[in-house]
Amino acid sequence: MKALAHLNKYLLKYKWYLVLGTVFTIISNLFGILPAQIVRQSLDLVKDTLDVYFAFQGSSLQSGIRDQFYTTIPYFGFLILLMAIMKGVFLFMVRQTIIVMSRHIEFDLKNEIYAKYQELPMRFFKQHNTGDLMARISEDVGKVRMYVGPALMYGINLVVLIVLVISYMLSVSPKLTFYVLLPLPFLSVAIYYVNSVIMKRSEQIQAQLSTLSTDAQETFSGIRVIKTFVQESFFADKFRAGADEFKKRSLKLVKVDSLFYPLVMVLVGLSNVLVIYVGGQEIINGRLTAGNIAEFIIYLNMMTWPVMAIGWTTSQVQRAAASQQRINEFLNEKTEIVSRKKLMTEVKGKLSFRDVRFVYPDSGIVGLDRFNLEVAAGESVAILGTTGSGKSTLANLIVRMYDPEGEIRVDDVPLKDYEVSYIRRQIGYVPQEVFLFSDTIENNVRFGAGELTMEEVEQAVKDADLYDNIQGFPEGFQTRLGERGITLSGGQKQRLSIARAIVRQPKILVLDDSLSAVDTHTENVILNNLSRIMKDKTSVIISHRVSSAKLADKIVVLDEGKIVESGTHESLMNKGGVYFELHEKQLKTEELS
Numbered sequence: 001m002k003a004l005a006h007l008n009k010y011l012l013k014y015k016w017y018l019v020l021g022t023v024f025t026i027i028s029n030l031f032g033i034l035p036a037q038i039v040r041q042s043l044d045l046v047k048d049t050l051d052v053y054f055a056f057q058g059s060s061l062q063s064g065i066r067d068q069f070y071t072t073i074p075y076f077g078f079l080i081l082l083m084a085i086m087k088g089v090f091l092f093m094v095r096q097t098i099i100v101m102s103r104h105i106e107f108d109l110k111n112e113i114y115a116k117y118q119e120l121p122m123r124f125f126k127q128h129n130t131g132d133l134m135a136r137i138s139e140d141v142g143k144v145r146m147y148v149g150p151a152l153m154y155g156i157n158l159v160v161l162i163v164l165v166i167s168y169m170l171s172v173s174p175k176l177t178f179y180v181l182l183p184l185p186f187l188s189v190a191i192y193y194v195n196s197v198i199m200k201r202s203e204q205i206q207a208q209l210s211t212l213s214t215d216a217q218e219t220f221s222g223i224r225v226i227k228t229f230v231q232e233s234f235f236a237d238k239f240r241a242g243a244d245e246f247k248k249r250s251l252k253l254v255k256v257d258s259l260f261y262p263l264v265m266v267l268v269g270l271s272n273v274l275v276i277y278v279g280g281q282e283i284i285n286g287r288l289t290a291g292n293i294a295e296f297i298i299y300l301n302m303m304t305w306p307v308m309a310i311g312w313t314t315s316q317v318q319r320a321a322a323s324q325q326r327i328n329e330f331l332n333e334k335t336e337i338v339s340r341k342k343l344m345t346e347v348k349g350k351l352s353f354r355d356v357r358f359v360y361p362d363s364g365i366v367g368l369d370r371f372n373l374e375v376a377a378g379e380s381v382a383i384l385g386t387t388g389s390g391k392s393t394l395a396n397l398i399v400r401m402y403d404p405e406g407e408i409r410v411d412d413v414p415l416k417d418y419e420v421s422y423i424r425r426q427i428g429y430v431p432q433e434v435f436l437f438s439d440t441i442e443n444n445v446r447f448g449a450g451e452l453t454m455e456e457v458e459q460a461v462k463d464a465d466l467y468d469n470i471q472g473f474p475e476g477f478q479t480r481l482g483e484r485g486i487t488l489s490g491g492q493k494q495r496l497s498i499a500r501a502i503v504r505q506p507k508i509l510v511l512d513d514s515l516s517a518v519d520t521h522t523e524n525v526i527l528n529n530l531s532r533i534m535k536d537k538t539s540v541i542i543s544h545r546v547s548s549a550k551l552a553d554k555i556v557v558l559d560e561g562k563i564v565e566s567g568t569h570e571s572l573m574n575k576g577g578v579y580f581e582l583h584e585k586q587l588k589t590e591e592l593s
């Protein structure tokens with residue numbers, strides 16, 4: 001329950017909705033209670049009038065009494081109708097305040113979580129899968145909303161109603177009040193119990209539903225593999241088994257659900273019987289009137305639904321607390337990627353690595369070890385190495401996805417001293433795994449680059465050697481990508497990703513194996529364009545192909561996170577070491593193909 005304290009700041013922010021909601025709840029309940037008293041008065045009037053009417057049997061006064069009765073009774077009816085309308089109006093206002101407040105809180109909480117997700121480091125995203133992140137921002141927030149919305153509304157209503165109704169009932173007859181209330185505790189305990197079973201079974205259904213939809217989603221995203229491996233019937237059987245389990249769980253819930261209302265009706269019926277039985281004796285003893293019994297039955301029925309809702313409300317609050325606990329877990333995560341001095345000084349592009357060592361926190365794998373390198377501003381450096389040698393790790397460290405041991409400096413200033421988003425803006429990063437948004441080609445190039453003219457966008461695309469391809473699409477730059485759009489080839493995606501990085505005119509460009517899917521001719525065109533664009537800027541070109549490295553001012557060969565060779569193309573060729581061997585091997589492969 002302590003977890004829910006996080007929401008207090010929102011309840012405070014929207015306190016006026018809460019205060020007004022409570023006031024409206026009190027008023028609406030008063031409009032519910034007053035008709036009960038009118039019913040009592042009118043019933044008593046009926047009895048008294050009948051007594052008097054028959055007492056004046058045969059007298060001329062009798063017709064006067066009848067006329068008087070006929071004019072008073074519709075007046076009572078009209079009052080009851082008016083009260084019902086007023087109660088409805090105020091119930092509407094209750095929802096307009098408390099439920100509206102819950103929607104505001106839901107909105108704020110979602111934004112708070114989303115903002116937190118964005119500032120969390122890569123480590124966090126490696127530890128938690130996307131489904132979990134999605135669930136906490138959608139389903140868990142939804143459950144929390146049930147607490148600040150309906151549960152709070154029913155809770156306030158219950159308290160107000162119990163205070164008002166019980167004090168009215170006590171003022172009429174404490175004895176009858178005791179008997180009326182006797183079955184209610186049993187009712188709420190029974191409902192609480194049944195409700196927990198319902199909740200448990202609903203959760204099992206929910207879990208099965210999410211398994212079912214995850215399976216279905218995977219089937220459709222991997223449909224190409226499934227078809228080519230002729231596995232349709234295997235997946236259909238798997239789906240059927242999952243759906244069958246879903247049906248079984250749903251039927252188990254139906255059983256408890258069907259028990260729920262009969263149980264409530266029996267206990268409420270018992271209360272009604274007690275009112276009539278005990279009330280009847282009180283009438284015989286002359287302590288109560290028939291109107292009082294009618295009044296009590298109305299009170300009892302007014303209390304039935306709110307008392308029934310106790311079980312529901314309690315379990316909603318429990319579920320909200322569990323969900324808020326999960327949300328707080330993420331909100332309390334600390335990001336270690338923060339700036340020490342928030343520097344925003346102009347960057348020229350010099351890069352220095354001093355004894356850099358990085359161990360992946362979750363796996364303990366050493367990504368880079370004793371890595372020392374100086375890259376002057378305007379220089380280009382190629383990082384070569386076999387798979388798993390630590391090349392991408394280096395790229396991740398430059399863009400400060402992780403902080404390593406040792407030190408990385410930009411223009412002789414520690415990377416940690418720069419404002420994080422400022423320094424990232426100075427770097428054009430093309431990751432190994434290209435990610436494009438389901439949007440137009442133009443918007444994908446413009447992504448995060450601020451105001452750009454169409455000429456600038458076109459120039460970046462030309463430099464990435466993608467212009468002719470885009471012209472070939474019927475809608476050119478407006479072509480949509482993604483699920484409902486066209487699918488680009490691997491090489492086209494890489495080139496679009498390069499265009500997106502260079503259009504920002506970065507001071508430092510990091511290409512992480514970004515030319516692996518293009519042929520050597522295109523690779524050459526792009527590299528030549530890059531050497532023109534990045535003339536006075538720094539480029540880090542990561543690759544496992546010697547052809548990408550040839551033009552670089554400096555070449556570094558990595559193996560198991562350590563530098564094994566470095567120098568220029570000529571010096572390394574003369575040395576006849578790893579680079580030379582790699583060059584010869586790749587040359588032969590190229591000749592063969």
Ligand SMILES: Nc1ncnc2c1ncn2[C@@H]1O[C@H](COP(=O)(O)OP(=O)(O)OP(=O)(O)O)[C@@H](O)[C@H]1O
Nearest residue numbers: 126360363365366367386387388389390391392393
């Ligand atoms: N997020 C991660 N968590 C744990 N270990 C990782 C992570 N990313 C990489 N590694 C490990 O770190 C080592 C270096 O990986 P890295 O991605 O830097 O290699 P690479 O040289 O870029 O390889 P490739 O050319 O195949 O992309 C590998 O052993 C890899 O398994």
